[in-house]
Amino acid sequence: MAPPTKRAIEPRIPLSRERVLLTAVAFADESGIGPLSMRKLGDALGVEAMSLYNHVANKSELLDGMVDLVFSEIDLPQGGADWKMAMRQRAVSARRALSRHPWAIGLMESRTSPGPATLRHHDAVIRRLREAGFSIEMAAHAFSVLDSYMYGFALHEASLPFETGQETAELAQTIMARFPVDAYPHLTELTVEHVLKPGYDYSNEYEFGLDLILDGLETVRDTT
Amino acid sequence: MAPPTKRAIEPRIPLSRERVLLTAVAFADESGIGPLSMRKLGDALGVEAMSLYNHVANKSELLDGMVDLVFSEIDLPQGGADWKMAMRQRAVSARRALSRHPWAIGLMESRTSPGPATLRHHDAVIRRLREAGFSIEMAAHAFSVLDSYMYGFALHEASLPFETGQETAELAQTIMARFPVDAYPHLTELTVEHVLKPGYDYSNEYEFGLDLILDGLETVRDTT
DNA sequence: ACCTGAACACCGTTCAAGT
DNA sequence: ACCTGAACACCGTTCAAGT
Numbered sequence: 001m002a003p004p005t006k007r008a009i010e011p012r013i014p015l016s017r018e019r020v021l022l023t024a025v026a027f028a029d030e031s032g033i034g035p036l037s038m039r040k041l042g043d044a045l046g047v048e049a050m051s052l053y054n055h056v057a058n059k060s061e062l063l064d065g066m067v068d069l070v071f072s073e074i075d076l077p078q079g080g081a082d083w084k085m086a087m088r089q090r091a092v093s094a095r096r097a098l099s100r101h102p103w104a105i106g107l108m109e110s111r112t113s114p115g116p117a118t119l120r121h122h123d124a125v126i127r128r129l130r131e132a133g134f135s136i137e138m139a140a141h142a143f144s145v146l147d148s149y150m151y152g153f154a155l156h157e158a159s160l161p162f163e164t165g166q167e168t169a170e171l172a173q174t175i176m177a178r179f180p181v182d183a184y185p186h187l188t189e190l191t192v193e194h195v196l197k198p199g200y201d202y203s204n205e206y207e208f209g210l211d212l213i214l215d216g217l218e219t220v221r222d223t224t
Numbered sequence: 225m226a227p228p229t230k231r232a233i234e235p236r237i238p239l240s241r242e243r244v245l246l247t248a249v250a251f252a253d254e255s256g257i258g259p260l261s262m263r264k265l266g267d268a269l270g271v272e273a274m275s276l277y278n279h280v281a282n283k284s285e286l287l288d289g290m291v292d293l294v295f296s297e298i299d300l301p302q303g304g305a306d307w308k309m310a311m312r313q314r315a316v317s318a319r320r321a322l323s324r325h326p327w328a329i330g331l332m333e334s335r336t337s338p339g340p341a342t343l344r345h346h347d348a349v350i351r352r353l354r355e356a357g358f359s360i361e362m363a364a365h366a367f368s369v370l371d372s373y374m375y376g377f378a379l380h381e382a383s384l385p386f387e388t389g390q391e392t393a394e395l396a397q398t399i400m401a402r403f404p405v406d407a408y409p410h411l412t413e414l415t416v417e418h419v420l421k422p423g424y425d426y427s428n429e430y431e432f433g434l435d436l437i438l439d440g441l442e443t444v445r446d447t448t
Numbered sequence: 449a450c451c452t453g454a455a456c457a458c459c460g461t462t463c464a465a466g467t
Numbered sequence: 468a469c470c471t472g473a474a475c476a477c478c479g480t481t482c483a484a485g486t
Contacts, residue, residue: 015469034334037459050461051470059460106333109326109382110258114399123408130410136418143414144380145373145433152376156368158333175338183340184347186354190367194360209369212440213433220436239450261478274480275451283479452485459478466471 015047017055021065025101028066033103038062063107068115070104073097076124083132084214090125091150091210098154105155134221142217149213153206160202169196239271241279245289249325252290257327262286287331292339294328297321300348307356308438314349315374315434322378329379358445366441373437377430384426393420 013019023044028036038059042049056062075093077086098105114122122143129139160171172191182188194200237243247268252260262283266273280286299317301310322329338346346367353363384395396415406412418424 032334038461039459048471050472053461054469102333105379106330109330109379110256112383112395116403119399119403119408119411123411126410126414136414140414140418141429141432144377144429145436148376148380148433149369149373150376151379152372152374153368155329155333155375155379156372159336171336175343179340179343184343186350187343187347190350190360190364194364205365205368208365209372209437212369212444213437216436216440262480263478272452274453277480278450450486452483454482454484456481457479460476462475463473464471465473467469 015045015051015055017065020045020052020055020062021069024062025066025069028103029101033107064111064113064115067104067107067111068117070097070101071115071121072117073100074121076121077128079128079131083128084218086128087125087146087214088210091146092206094150095154095157095206098151099157102154102158105151105158108151132221138221138223145213145217149209153209157202168200172196239269239275239279241289244269244276244279244286245293248286249290249293252327253325257331288335288337288339291328291331291335292341294321294325295339295345296341297324298345300345301352303352303355307352308442310352311349311370311438312434315370316430318374319378319381319430322375323381326378326382329375329382332375356445362445362447365444369437369441373433377433381426392424396420 020041024036024041027041027044037049038052039049041062042052045052052062056065074097075090077083077090080086125143125146126139129142130136134142172195176184176188176191195202244265248260248265251265251268261273262276263273265286266276269276276286280289297317298321299314301307301314304310349367349370350363353366354360358366396419400408400412400415419426
């Protein structure tokens, strides 16, 4: 029953590595990384799964490319006077990119082959720190603590996916309901007295920690 | 050719949820989380894959149980005078547990159903912070920044798996060889002048960031 | 109560064959 | 040069059948 002239009617855009990667990222954003298979990605591109192997070596290289695409969305630190502001902006941009593509965080653990966008980003961060007067050693420290915090927060955020206060309350209920009341009194207190209060927004935690680290780096910058 | 009396000779230990989880963790430590399948886990236990479903509901619940087992290996913060020391010790213990079981980090992103060991650990951390004079709000801040840093560092460490200086050098060579010389001058400088120097140990970065955050928390503890 | 065999609807990847 | 069909060795999970 399928129209045999489909191909002629709908002249297909030729496949390319870029189109494969962009479609894979869109698929993972929509459905998660688990359901992403070579066959379904082929479907999404109107092609058989096997055709993909003309543009990526295998699934592992596909995942590497997807992660690098996410990195390319993160703003590079700006040049200019205030290094803390520059670091702050790229950290905020990184968090935004990682919450648009939460599957990328879990992938980073197993990826050991950074792409060009990833390396360019790292290079720009180190450059900006050196310009701001950090020694090589201190730049390495600063880079490590900032990146660990950024990724760790994104990881945390992805695993506690409450978009709204309503969802937060429901999730907390579901988790707590599986255990005796007051089995975890301090966790319960913090949840009830703080997290579930109307004004609470988990995003604010990000800024708190970020500023704490940046202030700490400033005071420690000239000690080595 | 298989001896038909095998079963009689080797009386099998009965399966249990605990034995399933412990074997799954050992398997993932050895071979990674990717190769862990219900069939291979069955093999490792001398049982058909389908028998596992009598002890865990499905693979997702198996993974939840594995993550909770890793949490149970992390030391709870000690009571007593020095809250910074208590937080420091549990952070060091957490990093050790996560580097024994690097697959656990990537798993946390997708797990939204914390187990009893996870909740007990979180409860103990919040309790210790409250005892040290942190307000509920400040305890939430402190918890967030410390945990983000810990997980983020572990994530970083898992994705840059250099056990020895030799391996570090080789990995750096391999990565850099794929790109033009001096495409990333500042990254290259930091790598050559610092990371590849004999005395370098990435572990030291952990302590630097940890102490920076703990000192920051101390100065900020009484502001709210 | 627990374990199994067969079956179903999936995977990643290869390879020879098509255009 | 790029795409495909068939095949191989895998997956998670169900279900009726065994003990």
